Amino acid sequence: MMNKNAPIGVFDSGVGGLTVVREIMRQLPNEKIVYFGDTARVPYGSKSKETVTRYSSQIVRFLLSQEVKTIVVACNTASAYALDEIEKEVNLPVIGVVKPGAAVAVQATSNGKIGVIATEGTIGSKIYSKYINEIDPSASVVGKACPLFVPLVEEGLWQDPVTDEIAKRYLTELIDIGIDTLILGCTHYPLIRSTLGRIMGEGVTLVNPAYETARELKELLEKENLLNDEEAKLGDNKYRFYVSDAAEKFKRFANSIIKYGILSAKTIKIEEY
Ligand code: DGL
Numbered sequence: 238m239m240n241k242n243a244p245i246g247v248f249d250s251g252v253g254g255l256t257v258v259r260e261i262m263r264q265l266p267n268e269k270i271v272y273f274g275d276t277a278r279v280p281y282g283s284k285s286k287e288t289v290t291r292y293s294s295q296i297v298r299f300l301l302s303q304e305v306k307t308i309v310v311a312c313n314t315a316s317a318y319a320l321d322e323i324e325k326e327v328n329l330p331v332i333g334v335v336k337p338g339a340a341v342a343v344q345a346t347s348n349g350k351i352g353v354i355a356t357e358g359t360i361g362s363k364i365y366s367k368y369i370n371e372i373d374p375s376a377s378v379v380g381k382a383c384p385l386f387v388p389l390v391e392e393g394l395w396q397d398p399v400t401d402e403i404a405k406r407y408l409t410e411l412i413d414i415g416i417d418t419l420i421l422g423c424t425h426y427p428l429i430r431s432t433l434g435r436i437m438g439e440g441v442t443l444v445n446p447a448y449e450t451a452r453e454l455k456e457l458l459e460k461e462n463l464l465n466d467e468e469a470k471l472g473d474n475k476y477r478f479y480v481s482d483a484a485e486k487f488k489r490f491a492n493s494i495i496k497y498g499i500l501s502a503k504t505i506k507i508e509e510y
Contacts, residue, residue: 239306239329239461239463239489240304240306241306241316241462241463241464241465241466242269242302242329242465242466242467243269243304243305243306244268244269244270244271244304244305244306244455244471244477244507245261245265245268245269245270245271245305245306245307245308245309246270246271246273246297246300246301246303246305246307246308246309247261247270247271247272247273247308247309247311248272248273248274248275248293248296248297248308248309248310248311248312248315249272249273249274249275249301249311249312249315249424250274250275250278250279250280250281250282250292250314250315251274251275251276251279251280251391251470251487252274252276252391252425252487252490252491252494253273253311253312253387253390253423253425253481254261254272254311254312254424254426255274255424255490255491255494255495256311256424256425256427256428256445256447256494257309257334257424257447257450258270258272258311258476259447259450259494259495260447260448260450260451261309261454261503262469262473262476262495262497263451264451264452264454264455265451265454265455265458265469267464267465267467268446268458268464268465268469269465269469269474269475269476269477270433270475270477271300271303271305272476272477272478272479273296273299273300273479273480273481273505274478274479274480274481274487275292275296275481275507276366276481276482276483276486276487277480277481277482277483277507278292278481278507279385280356280387281312281314281315281318281356281358282314282355282356282357282358282359282384282387282423283357283358283384284314285354286318286319286360286362287356289314289315289318289319289358290318290319290322292315292507293310293315293318293322293323294319294322294323294326295321295508295510296507296509296510297323297326297327298510299409299479299505299507301327301329301363301508302510303477305329305391306329306330306463307329307330307332307454307457307458307463308323308327308329308330308331309331309332309333309334309450309454310323310332310333311334311424311447311450311493312334312411312424313324313334313335313338313355313356313359313423313424314355314356314358314359314423315333316333316334316335316336316337316356316364317358317359317362317364318362320333320335321361325454330457330461330463332450332453332454332457333450334424334446334447334450335359335364335365335368335422335446336368337446337449337450337453338365338420338422338444338445338446339346339365339368339369339372339452340368340372340433340449341444341446341448341449342365342369342420342444343369343372343373343376344416345417345418345419345442345444346376346418346442347417348415348417348462349375349376349377350376350377350378350414350416350417350418351365351369351376351378351379351416351418351419351420352378352379352380352381352411352413352414352416352418352419352420352428352441353365353366353378353379353380353381353419353420353422354375354380354381354382354383354386354407354408354419354420354421354422354423354433355380355382355383355409355420355422355423356382356383356387356423357382357384358384358386358421359380359422360380360381360382360422361382363380365378365380365420365422366378366380378386379407379410379411379416380409380413380422380431381407382401383407383410383423383426384485385403385407386400386403386404386407386423386425386426386429387423387425387479389403389423389429390426390428390429391425391490393493395428395429395432396431396432399485400429400432401409401432401436404429404433405436408433408436408437411437412436412437412438416441417441417442418441418442418444419433419437419441419442419443419444420444420446421433421445421446421447422444422446424447427445427447429496430443430445430461476497477501477503478491478502478503479503479505480502480503480504480505481502481504481505481506481507482504483504484502484503484504485502487502488501488502
């Protein structure tokens with residue numbers, strides 16, 4: 238039987254998944270987390286489905302070696318490309334960020350025009366349209382790849398005229414189409430939410446899939462009777478962070494996102510899994 242006091246495994250191509258971890262910490266404060274950020278091989282957004290799937294499978298094997306009780310794919314690109322494969326490979330509950338984000342967007346829209354901003358991979362996969370149209374076939378979904386947002390976020394330019402300028406260029410066509418809901422379909426984008434919100438204007442609802450993912454994760458753990466029933470204390474073992482490169486840089490970035498502070502981040506050789 239599954240150990241309900243085992244950690245939740247979460248992974249991303251790098252630091253972006255920390256916006257999902259932040260939500261899990263808020264909504265499931267008693268849970269332990271093992272996070273893996275593939276900092277050596279980021280970005281996933283411009284890579285092929287085969288490569289992202291292979292990387293994701295290696296990470297899943299690493300997380301299984303940490304005896305996690307469930308896996309959260311906290312990366313839109315990996316959720317778009319590799320979720321089906323991961324579900325086939327493991328015997329644990331697995332949850333991605335795309336489906337929860339699509340479901341909230343359908344609830345949020347009034348005019349049925351939904352915009353999605355994400356990496357080239359996520360937009361090219363049309364995965365958001367697929368899930369949205371499964372729920373509401375009449376909704377129209379317009380995707381826009383915004384590849385410059387990831388480096389801008391990683392450079393810390395969250396509130397900067399350069400980010401404003403680039404966001405205006407990317408978003409103008411979505412504004413012109415008259416969308417009333419915009420999915421932040423990349424885990425980095427919630428960090429520039431205020432810039433995106435200002436440019437889109439008050440009439441547009443911004444959807445952060447991280448929030449809904451954490452909510453669905455909670456429901457899933459309840460349903461499977463997997464909620465942690467021990468009081469997990471804040472310390473090295475409650476939240477563990479692993480990366481494939483540049484642990485110190487990761488730690489600095491992570492500390493600007495997560496209020497608990499990252500106690501340690503270890504580098505592991507992910508190709509060996
Ligand atoms: N984490 C990725 C995502 O949510 C963005 C960064 C990347 O391209 O790897 O799609």
